[in-house]
Amino acid sequence: MNEEAKKLILNAKNICIIPSKTNEAESLPSALALFYTLRDLGKNVNLLNEVFPEKLQFLIPSLDFLSQPKNFVISIPRNTANVSQIYYEKNDENLKIHLTVENSNLKKEHIAFYFEQPKPDLVITLSVTDFQKELAQNLDSFGFLLGAPIINIDNGLANTAFGNINMVRESSIAEIVMDITGRGTNSKEVANCLLVGMVAHYENFKNPKTKPETLKIAADLMERGANYQQITENLYTTTPQQMEFLTEIFKQMRHENSSYVAELSSEQFWNFGEPEATSAMEKISTLGLQNNLLVLWKSHASDPMIKGFFYSKNVELLNAVQGKTKNGWVFLEFGGSDTGLIKEKLLKLM
Numbered sequence: 001m002n003e004e005a006k007k008l009i010l011n012a013k014n015i016c017i018i019p020s021k022t023n024e025a026e027s028l029p030s031a032l033a034l035f036y037t038l039r040d041l042g043k044n045v046n047l048l049n050e051v052f053p054e055k056l057q058f059l060i061p062s063l064d065f066l067s068q069p070k071n072f073v074i075s076i077p078r079n080t081a082n083v084s085q086i087y088y089e090k091n092d093e094n095l096k097i098h099l100t101v102e103n104s105n106l107k108k109e110h111i112a113f114y115f116e117q118p119k120p121d122l123v124i125t126l127s128v129t130d131f132q133k134e135l136a137q138n139l140d141s142f143g144f145l146l147g148a149p150i151i152n153i154d155n156g157l158a159n160t161a162f163g164n165i166n167m168v169r170e171s172s173i174a175e176i177v178m179d180i181t182g183r184g185t186n187s188k189e190v191a192n193c194l195l196v197g198m199v200a201h202y203e204n205f206k207n208p209k210t211k212p213e214t215l216k217i218a219a220d221l222m223e224r225g226a227n228y229q230q231i232t233e234n235l236y237t238t239t240p241q242q243m244e245f246l247t248e249i250f251k252q253m254r255h256e257n258s259s260y261v262a263e264l265s266s267e268q269f270w271n272f273g274e275p276e277a278t279s280a281m282e283k284i285s286t287l288g289l290q291n292n293l294l295v296l297w298k299s300h301a302s303d304p305m306i307k308g309f310f311y312s313k314n315v316e317l318l319n320a321v322q323g324k325t326k327n328g329w330v331f332l333e334f335g336g337s338d339t340g341l342i343k344e345k346l347l348k349l350m
Contacts (some may be wrong), residue, residue: 002179005151012121014044016035016148016189018126021134022307022333023324024053025200025235025275026173030153033060033174033193034124037181038187045288046120053275054241056103058234059193081106091195100168131162153177155201171188172201175176175217183217188225195226199235206287207327235275245269249280249295257347259292270300274324274331277309281329284311292317292350296339304337310346320349 006268009015017034031047038045053261054062071280074097076083085100128134153165153176159168167176173195183192198218203209205218220229238246248269252262269276277295284293289311296308311329323330334342 002165002167005167005180006150007121008151008165009038009041009043012043015121015122016120017045017047018123018125018128019049020125022127022273023127024035024056024273025278026197028052028056028198029059029193029196030173030177031126033177033181033190033197034126036189036193037188040187040238051271053143053271053273054239055234055237055275056196056212058188058230059196065346067325074111076106076111080104081252096263104243106324119135120308122151123148124153126153126155128152129154129156129158130160132160148277169191171212172198174201176196178195178217183220183224185340188227191221191224192231193227195228195233199228199231200278203278204236214236223329236278236279236282238283241268242276243277245272245282246280253293255350259294259347259350260289261343261347262293262295263343264295265339266297267300269297272300273307277307277331278326281311282324285328294343294346294350296342298337298339299333303335306332306334306336306339306343308332312350317350321346 015038017031017038021029028049031049034116035045050256056286076099081097081099081104084102085098087098089096089098101337125131131152150163150165150167152159152161152168154166154168155173155176156168157168157170160164167179169176176195177197178194181194183191183194186303195218198214198221199205201207202214202338205215218228245264246268248264249262252261252264253260282329290313292314294308294310295310299305299307309329309331310318310323312318313328318325318328318330321330321332332342332346336342
């Protein structure tokens, strides 16, 4: 284990874990491995994540298991209204909060609503490239994190090294996390989560980056209780949503500039990311597609984002497209909400 990271963790009581919203397949399982490990060490651990993809929900007993108490705050500026009395009514249907105000020019836009959480002693991020860009600007949700020491875990070369400790290298996120957790020594749950992250990163160990040492680590995790069969059944079984995703891709596919292009407008795919793109690409690659294929859809996030993937047999073209390169295709993420603009920029490259 990194000795500096070990010291920070041992001295911290309240720890906040933040997985990436764009690399869920790797970051979420590794975040869960940290959650289980640190909780067993007696730490108060808060995992900040809104939605767990269906394929990863088998890693936790229930979503309630991860819930943390939050204080909901209603804030009224004193210079706008002088509140003299507060009382509430509560019944089976709702809760009403009554305020008696004096000398008031109070309007709805003056009232702020937000969750207040205790300031953590330590923040651990996974696959977050730029903390300032991705988190710190959302002060309503993440302002309580500012100022806490950060352990930054990532495998992307674009990482801005924003942490007090930066554990950044080219491997799976799970392998980096093992510098903290070990190889699932605490529980079968930890071993299972770590193996999920490795299976996702190395594409079920079919990726050329898979090394003999990689397979040894995976075998060790299985000896410690990780269920490889359960993992592959969950990660690679096509769900009804993924089948709808694949159907919509073919339905919207058009031929443009010697490439196939599909722009998806349905809101049901707003939460889709790399795991769904990987599943779709696995099915498409079996069809013997010869042309380039570009698929784009809008992502539901606090900041507008376009996600998608690009497939080509032209290696130089794959390298020219900015994104996360996989085995014969690239996962794409762009800021903005105009899929047409992103499409035109990419088609010029082709």
